[in-house]
Amino acid sequence: MNPTIDIPGLPFPLHPSEPGAWRYDPERGTVIAAAPPHSDFYINPAGAGSADAESLDNAVTLLGTPPPGDYQLRCRVEVEFVSQFDAGVLMLWIDGHNWAKFCFEYSPAAQPMVVSVVTRGVSDDANAFTVAGRSTWLRVSRVDGVYAYHASLDGEVWQLIRVFSLGQDPAAHQVGFEAQSPTGNGCRVSFDQIGFVSERLTDLRDGS
Secondary structure, three states: OOOOEOOOOOOOOEEEOOHHHEEEEOOOOEEEEEEOOOEOEEOOOOOOOOOOOOOEEOOEEEEEOOOOOOEEEEEEEEEOOOOOOOEEEEEEEEEOOEEEEEEEEEOOOOOEEEEEEEEEOEEEEEEEEEOOOOEEEEEEEEEOOEEEEEEEOOOOOOEEEEEEOOOOOHHHOEEEEEEEEOOOOOEEEEEEEEEEEOOOOOOOOOOO
8 A cells, every 4th residue: 555645734645546646845835746647537527539638547546534523724835837737736535436526737828727527437527717827726515425626816705616515425425636737748836825614604605
């Protein structure tokens, strides 16, 4: 089994899919990932013969099992964008056919963008908004059996991006980080200002 990574403020250990791809810098409080070339999690809804994006299941992850109940996990994501769809990701994971990504991603128009992808057998992705710069804030919240993705430009005012469910057994769901470079030769991703609270988000839409 790969060694775990303990991050101050997270009440559960994280397990790297590939230990060489992940490290924690305690002086900066930063998780740093090296996304391998041509790496992603994506199941093309059009099937294997489509000319659209290739289905892949080889991105590097750093995942753990949170405590039972409601929670909020937030961080600032910075990506050294090089190629289309390079991204730093907050990830929810059940198995290879059931997962959800919250991405800070390099768009086909060469713009940093907030993107969400929910996969239940096939992937359903949606673009949110572009960001001026190479960093932004992402947050995943669990409210009962429902998840909410919020993004922020300053870590204070949050915009709702998506609400969804991954099934009725949240105790089996993992959460953590992912780094990807589907069309390129890799990229560097960092996650800092990482915070976790076992608190219920009272209003999904008020920007808190």
